[in-house]
Amino acid sequence: MASAALSPVMLMADSKKLKKGDVAILQFLAAVELIESDLWQQYNELGGVNGGNPSYMAALQNMDGDMSQYISDNTDDELSHAAFLNAYLMAHGEQPVILDMFRTLPSSQAAGAQQIGRLTNLMNLTVDTSFYTRYRSALNPDLGASFPQAVTIQNQPAIPLNNTDTPPDTPQPIPPTSKPARRMQAIANTAAFHFAYIEQGGSSLYPTLALQVTDLEVLRIVLSIGGVEIDHFGLWHDKMGNAVAQPLAGVTDPETGVTFPDLNSPPAEAVQTNLILPEPCAFLDAKGLPPCSIIRPTSSQLAGAVATINSFTQDQLFLHQTPGFFQTVMALAMAADSAKREGSD
Ligand SMILES: [Fe+2]
Numbered sequence: 001m002a003s004a005a006l007s008p009v010m011l012m013a014d015s016k017k018l019k020k021g022d023v024a025i026l027q028f029l030a031a032v033e034l035i036e037s038d039l040w041q042q043y044n045e046l047g048g049v050n051g052g053n054p055s056y057m058a059a060l061q062n063m064d065g066d067m068s069q070y071i072s073d074n075t076d077d078e079l080s081h082a083a084f085l086n087a088y089l090m091a092h093g094e095q096p097v098i099l100d101m102f103r104t105l106p107s108s109q110a111a112g113a114q115q116i117g118r119l120t121n122l123m124n125l126t127v128d129t130s131f132y133t134r135y136r137s138a139l140n141p142d143l144g145a146s147f148p149q150a151v152t153i154q155n156q157p158a159i160p161l162n163n164t165d166t167p168p169d170t171p172q173p174i175p176p177t178s179k180p181a182r183r184m185q186a187i188a189n190t191a192a193f194h195f196a197y198i199e200q201g202g203s204s205l206y207p208t209l210a211l212q213v214t215d216l217e218v219l220r221i222v223l224s225i226g227g228v229e230i231d232h233f234g235l236w237h238d239k240m241g242n243a244v245a246q247p248l249a250g251v252t253d254p255e256t257g258v259t260f261p262d263l264n265s266p267p268a269e270a271v272q273t274n275l276i277l278p279e280p281c282a283f284l285d286a287k288g289l290p291p292c293s294i295i296r297p298t299s300s301q302l303a304g305a306v307a308t309i310n311s312f313t314q315d316q317l318f319l320h321q322t323p324g325f326f327q328t329v330m331a332l333a334m335a336a337d338s339a340k341r342e343g344s345d
Contacts, residue, residue: 018092021339022218025209026089028305028336029222030097031329032205033082036198038103038119039317040075043191045113046159048072052112055180056160058172059188063242067192070239074195074232081225088221097332102325110160111168121319123161127153127193128315131200134296135237136270140282141297150271151193151244155316156258158191160184165255174247179254186253189243189260194315196236201311202229203295204303211298214342230295234276241273305333 018026046053047060049072060067086096103117132150139145160166166184176185206226213219241263242248249262263271280291297303309329312318318325 016092018089018094018218019214019342021342022213022215023089023092023094024332024335024339025213025222026085026218027095027097028332029206029209029225030082030085030089031099031332032202032308033078033085034097034099035119035312035317035329036078036202037075037082039122039198040071040078042108042113042118042120042122042159043071043195044075046108046110047112047188047191048075053110053160053168055166055168055170055172055184056110056112056188059176059181059184060191062172062174062185062188062248063192064239067239070235071195074199074235077228077232081228085221085225099325099328102322102328104322104325105320108159109162110166111163113159119321119325120317121321122158122191122194122317124155124316124319125153125158125190125194126155126314126316127158127190127197128311129153129193129197131197132237133270135200135278136272136275138279138281138291141302142299143282143285150263151258151260153190153193153258154256156190156253156256157187158194160187176251182251182254185248185251186256186258186260189240189248189251190258192236192240192243196233196240197315199229199233199236201303201308202226203233204297205229205305205308207295208298208300208303209305209336209339212336212339212341237276241276245273300337305336306330309333 047056047068049068051057051068057068089096099119103119105118105121107113107115107118129150130147133147134141137147166180170180170184172181172184176182206222206229210219210222213222243260244263246262249260252259263273269275278293280293281296283289283292283294301307
């Protein structure tokens with residue numbers, strides 16, 4: 001798909017040479033968008049608007065009737081980001097990022113999944129859910145704060161594994177009663193938390209790298225795509241809350257024991273499910289400035305390119321990937337983090 005999208009691109013007649021740092025940032029973002037496209041495509045095949053797994057779709061739609069549409073649209077967005085970034089690089093005479101040689105991971109065996117090689121692994125995730133408590137806090141991770149998990153999700157699939165574990169025609173009532181229905185609901189709930197986890201990462205990565213861009217047009221690209229990552233995060237932050245609010249709250253995966261409690265009981269602002277807009281928090285380290293509602297973190301250490309790959313790795317998104325894959329994406333990440341905005345002091 002990537003090569004088909006790239007082939008018609010011609011060098012722009014007036015294309016100027018991009019700065020080395022800007023190229024590194026665009027190439028890393030292209031890699032991240034290819035990774036996002038790969039994972040979203042897996043969700044889309046099974047649970048999107050033309051998804052092939054009715055039980056998974058029903059479990060997702062228990063959170064919101066529009067879930068399948070949102071999954072398909074988020075997938076389209078990521079594919080467009082990857083294709084645009086690579087086309088822009090090529091139009092300026094730079095190398096696009098190709099990760100096709102690393103599409104070696106197996107597909108789900110469940111109804112709906114294409115049997116093709118994948119970049120990412122959605123079948124054994126450990127999802128960092130601390131973004132949920134972070135955005136409800138007045139503290140800032142860039143100033144040293146850390147945040148507890150909202151829900152503990154370890155070694156948990158976010159897509160159905162096969163038709164024996166979760167038969168694709170299983171009814172998904174609220175609450176789920178049968179064992180396969182509880183298993184599938186826990187898998188769908190994990191997906192919803194994972195959607196928000198991935199997109200909050202993009203929400204922080206883009207503004208972090210924007211600070212290192214030199215060229216105004218490249219800055220326009222980074223800010224414009226980055227805004228859509230934030231849009232995605234806001235959407236998923238809202239939808240995933242329905243997995244941990246009544247009437248759906250209280251599902252436990254019968255295989256893994258992962259539990260989605262009612263985060264509104266007892267009531268607590270630190271975890272209340274409809275508090276999805278960022279709490280104003282400390283910003284910058286100057287004394288006396290008032291709290292500000294912002295995206296956070298935006299430090300290279302916590303939200304830069306290497307930090308993003310490390311977080312995805314801890315997520316087990318790259319479980320069973322090859323050493324060559326890690327070398328490639330880490331080299332791109334280190335180059336992006338090393339980019340310096342030229343002309344600044
Ligand atoms: Fe994206």
